[in-house]
């Protein structure tokens with residue numbers, strides 16, 4: 001049962017629907033969707049890239065309305081599952097709710113929480129399994145949306161998305177929650193995306209096998225046992241390999257993730273982000289690693305990481321590269337990367353000019369992508385659109 005309704009409320013929004021099930025009303029969801037960055041992972045499997053609208057989240061209110069009207073609901077302490085009535089037998093929904101209940105509980109256990117900054121508190125994660133082809137995504141308010149087709153295809157990233165919800169700190173965290181929009185943008189730009197995505201991957205890949213849950217392997221990495229070799233092989237095979245390595249461990253943006261090249265670069269980026277995250281967790285412990293997420297908005301994550309590890313990030317990076325057999329790939333920071341590499345909002349503010357040119361370039365890329373039907377993110381959507389193929 002949901003205990004903290006305020007998690008799902010929008011200031012000023014009313015609950016006129018009298019939702020006895022304590023679900024967010026559609027208007028609240030729509031408003032929240034418009035306000036929040038959304039952490040997400042693509043549910044599309046390799047080779048099935050779909051054209052998708054940039055405002056994929058705008059349909060969340062409709063998805064909730066449909067499910068509350070024609071859906072099946074199963075409530076557990078750590079998970080609430082909604083599914084279309086005709087999509088699967090009710091007994092499956094109940095069984096899935098049992099599994100996800102254990103999955104979210106396991107995530108919490110692995111995270112060594114609770115943490116006072118957690119937005120979700122000890123409330124459940126709500127899984128909306130919805131019709132249609134769209135990008136699976138979290139919301140930052142305790143709910144995740146996953147295409148029911150991905151559940152049937154066994155590529156649903158249940159625990160990855162749930163991890164994003166468990167890792168969401170109290171606002172302001174997502175870009176649009178900052179009163180100062182410039183500050184919000186700069187804070188978002190300084191986000192270490194490799195960690196922002198790598199930690200949910202690490203948590204999900206640790207929790208899923210522990211409870212026998214099949215977690216969708218979106219990028220066909222093969223789990224923690226294969227993540228190092230997957231990263232190394234993909235870096236060596238990809239023309240984007242060095243660019244991915246250059247942003248690992250840094251608060252820098254990998255431009256190719258937000259252009260039509262995303263489908264090629266994301267499998268490398270996610271494998272390496274998960275690999276480096278595991279390397280760091282093994283050195284500083286999961287609790288210190290989890291604490292790096294709220295530190296990203298304080299601008300202290302780099303300092304906190306170095307303090308916990310007892311060594312500089314560059315030394316950490318080099319140790320990781322040696323571990324995965326890419327010690328010659330350390331490279332350096334070119335000027336453009338250095339300008340965007342900072343956990344500090346103040347430092348990131350100095351990168352405003354760089355952002356302006358990046359935005360212009362991305363707008364061109366977006367137009368090209370729209371013309372070709374591909375999916376692309378612009379700086380305005382970062383990091384809502386963390387993962388998309």
Ligand SMILES: [Zn+2]
Nearest residue numbers: 039040041386
């Ligand atoms: Zn994600």
